[in-house]
Amino acid sequence: MVTRIADLSFTTSMVGRLQQLQANLLEKQVQVSSEKKSQQYSGISDHSQRLVSIENLTALNDRYVRNNDIVGTRLEVQWNAYQATEITITDMRDRLETFLEFSTSDETAVDDIQDWAYKSMLAIESQLNAFVDGQYLFAGSKTHTKPVDFGLTNLSDFQAKYDGEKVTYPTTRDAHLVETSLSEDTTGNSTSWLSFNATTNIITASTSAFGTLKAGSVFTVSGSPSNDGNYSVRDAYAFDTSALDAAPTITLPDASTLTNADFGTLSYSNPVTITAATASSLSGIAVGDSITIAGSTDADNDGTYTVSANTGTVLTVVPNKITVATAFDTSALDAAPTIDSSVSGVGDLTAADYGTLSFTTPNTVVAATGGSLANLSVGDVFTISNATDSDNDGKYTVLTNDGTTMTVTSSTLTTEAGVAGTITASNYFKGDDTVLTHRIDKDFTIDMDINGIHPAFEKAIRAMGIIAQGTFGTAGGLDANENRVTEARWLLDSALDQVTGEAPPYGTEVSGDMVSLGFNIGFKQILMEDTKERFTKLNTVLTVQADEIENVDLALAIAEFTDASTALQAAYQAFAQAQSLSLADYL
Known part of the structure; x- marks a missing residue:
C-alpha cells in the first residue's frame, strides 16, 4: 500500500541483515555441538598450516605405533620360541653331562641319550618354525616357507642315513x-x-x-x-x-x-x-x-x-x-666270512685258511692264523661275504698287510667312468639369510636378522645329530666313538654361552650363542616398547596443541550462541514491527 513506511530498499536491507544473523546463529550452533571453531581450515586460516602439520605428524606417529605393535607381537613370539629352544638345549647338555657318568658300553644309556638327542632335534624344529600373522619368524625373507625341516621320520631312519661311519653327521658349520x-x-x-x-x-x-x-x-x-x-x-x-x-x-x-x-x-x-x-x-x-x-x-x-x-x-x-669316507660297521670276531680275491692266483679264503677274522676299527682285519693273508698285496681288491654282521660284507682295497693284519679301505663305490648322475646335498634350513629391516621411526631401523641358522641354533642341532647318529654295536655307534660325547658337549656349551674354556673340537666356529641372542631379542623388545611410549606421549602433546587451535571455549560458545539467538529474535521483531508501520496511522 502506498501508505506503508517500509519501502523495497528497507525491506531488502532488513532481509539481508536477518540472513547474516541466521548464518551467525547457525555457525554458533555448529560450534556448540561440535566444540570446534570451524568445520573448514579456512575458518582458522591464521593457524591452519600449523594444524595440518600437527595432524600429519600425529597420523604418522599412529602408523609407527601400529606397525611397531605388529612387529612387537612377532618379537614376543620369537622370544617365546627362543626361551623354549634354550630350555631344549640346556636339557640336552644336562642329559649329556649325566650320560658321562655311565660307560658308553651301556646299551640302555646309549639308546636313551640318542633318543633324547633325536627328540630334541624335533623340538627345535617345531620351535624354529614359529608362525604368526601369516609369516614364519626364523625364515629370513622367505617368510612363507617353513624354515626348518630335518626330514626326520624316526630315529631308526635317521641312523640308517647317518650310520656314523660311512655316512657321518657333519661336524663343521660349512x-x-x-x-x-x-x-x-x-x-x-x-x-x-x-x-x-x-x-x-x-x-x-x-x-x-x-x-x-x-x-x-x-x-x-x-x-x-x-x-x-x-x-x-x-x-x-x-x-x-x-x-x-x-x-x-x-x-x-x-x-x-x-x-x-x-x-x-x-x-x-x-x-x-x-x-x-x-x-x-x-x-x-x-x-x-x-x-x-x-x-x-x-x-x-x-x-x-x-x-x-x-x-x-x-x-x-x-x-x-x-x-x-668308509670303514667297517662293527668290531667283532667272525668265523663265517669268505674272502674272494680278485688277484690272479689267489683263490677264495675261508675259515679253513685263516681260522677266524677279527674286524676292528679303523679299517683293520686280523686273521687268527698267522701269515694266512700273506698272498694279498697292498693295492689288491677283495670282497668279504657271508659275514655274521652283513654290514661288514663289501669290497675292500688293501692299504697295508703284514700277512696277518691288514688295514683296508672299503670300496663303497662301483668303478664306472664317464657316466651321468646328479649329486645333491641339502641342509635343514629352507629359508634364507637375507636380513629384513623394520623402521621404528623416521630416523631409526632395526634388523630382523635372527634365522634358523643362527650359530647358536646350528651348533646345538649339529651336536644333537652327532650324538644321534649310528646304532649301538656298530663302528659308527656312539659306543665305538666316545669322543663324540665330549665334542658334542663342547658344541652345546658354546651354543648356550660362547665361553667354554676349551679348544673347539672341529676347528674355529662362528661366534654366536643363546646369551647374546637373548640380549638381541630383548633389546629389540625394549626398544619397541620405549618407542611406543615416546610416540604415545608425543601424540598426547600434539593433541593438546591441536585442540588449542581448533577447539572452542564451550562456555563462551554457548554464551555467543545465546547472544546470536537473542539478536536474531530481536531482528525478527524489529522487522515485523517496521513492516506493520503505515502513514495512515499518523494521519
Whole structure:
C-alpha cells in the first residue's frame, strides 16, 4: 500500500541483515555441538598450516605405533620360541653331562641319550618354525616357507642315513649347511661328467664342479648306473700329489696355451693350488676362467679346472674330486666270512685258511692264523661275504698287510667312468639369510636378522645329530666313538654361552650363542616398547596443541550462541514491527 513506511530498499536491507544473523546463529550452533571453531581450515586460516602439520605428524606417529605393535607381537613370539629352544638345549647338555657318568658300553644309556638327542632335534624344529600373522619368524625373507625341516621320520631312519661311519653327521658349520644340486659339469655336459673309482673311493667330475661340497658334508648320488646312495665327503680337492712338474701345457679359454717356456715349472699343492716358478707368468688368467691342464707327469693332475683366485703366480682352482669316507660297521670276531680275491692266483679264503677274522676299527682285519693273508698285496681288491654282521660284507682295497693284519679301505663305490648322475646335498634350513629391516621411526631401523641358522641354533642341532647318529654295536655307534660325547658337549656349551674354556673340537666356529641372542631379542623388545611410549606421549602433546587451535571455549560458545539467538529474535521483531508501520496511522 502506498501508505506503508517500509519501502523495497528497507525491506531488502532488513532481509539481508536477518540472513547474516541466521548464518551467525547457525555457525554458533555448529560450534556448540561440535566444540570446534570451524568445520573448514579456512575458518582458522591464521593457524591452519600449523594444524595440518600437527595432524600429519600425529597420523604418522599412529602408523609407527601400529606397525611397531605388529612387529612387537612377532618379537614376543620369537622370544617365546627362543626361551623354549634354550630350555631344549640346556636339557640336552644336562642329559649329556649325566650320560658321562655311565660307560658308553651301556646299551640302555646309549639308546636313551640318542633318543633324547633325536627328540630334541624335533623340538627345535617345531620351535624354529614359529608362525604368526601369516609369516614364519626364523625364515629370513622367505617368510612363507617353513624354515626348518630335518626330514626326520624316526630315529631308526635317521641312523640308517647317518650310520656314523660311512655316512657321518657333519661336524663343521660349512659342511652342515651345504646346499647344492649338480647334474652337469661347467661345460654343460650332463651325460658323461662323473667317474667313480672303487679302488680309491674317489668321485671325479670332468671339470671343476665340486666347489660347494665341503669335507664332512653329506651328499646323495642319484641317476647313476651303479653308485646311487648317500656318502660323506672325506676330502674335496683337485690335485692328489704335491709335486714339481715341468711338462704340462695350460690351455686358456681363448685356446691359447702356456708352456714351461712361460711359467718355468708348475708345482701342484694339495688340495687346490698351482704355483708357477716364473713370477706373474699366470697373470693373464682371470678368476672364473676355465683352464685345461694336459701332459702332467702325474696324469691324475690333468683336467679342466675353474680358477677361483689368482695372484699372478699362484692359481687356486675349484675342486673336481671328492673322496668318500668308509670303514667297517662293527668290531667283532667272525668265523663265517669268505674272502674272494680278485688277484690272479689267489683263490677264495675261508675259515679253513685263516681260522677266524677279527674286524676292528679303523679299517683293520686280523686273521687268527698267522701269515694266512700273506698272498694279498697292498693295492689288491677283495670282497668279504657271508659275514655274521652283513654290514661288514663289501669290497675292500688293501692299504697295508703284514700277512696277518691288514688295514683296508672299503670300496663303497662301483668303478664306472664317464657316466651321468646328479649329486645333491641339502641342509635343514629352507629359508634364507637375507636380513629384513623394520623402521621404528623416521630416523631409526632395526634388523630382523635372527634365522634358523643362527650359530647358536646350528651348533646345538649339529651336536644333537652327532650324538644321534649310528646304532649301538656298530663302528659308527656312539659306543665305538666316545669322543663324540665330549665334542658334542663342547658344541652345546658354546651354543648356550660362547665361553667354554676349551679348544673347539672341529676347528674355529662362528661366534654366536643363546646369551647374546637373548640380549638381541630383548633389546629389540625394549626398544619397541620405549618407542611406543615416546610416540604415545608425543601424540598426547600434539593433541593438546591441536585442540588449542581448533577447539572452542564451550562456555563462551554457548554464551555467543545465546547472544546470536537473542539478536536474531530481536531482528525478527524489529522487522515485523517496521513492516506493520503505515502513514495512515499518523494521519
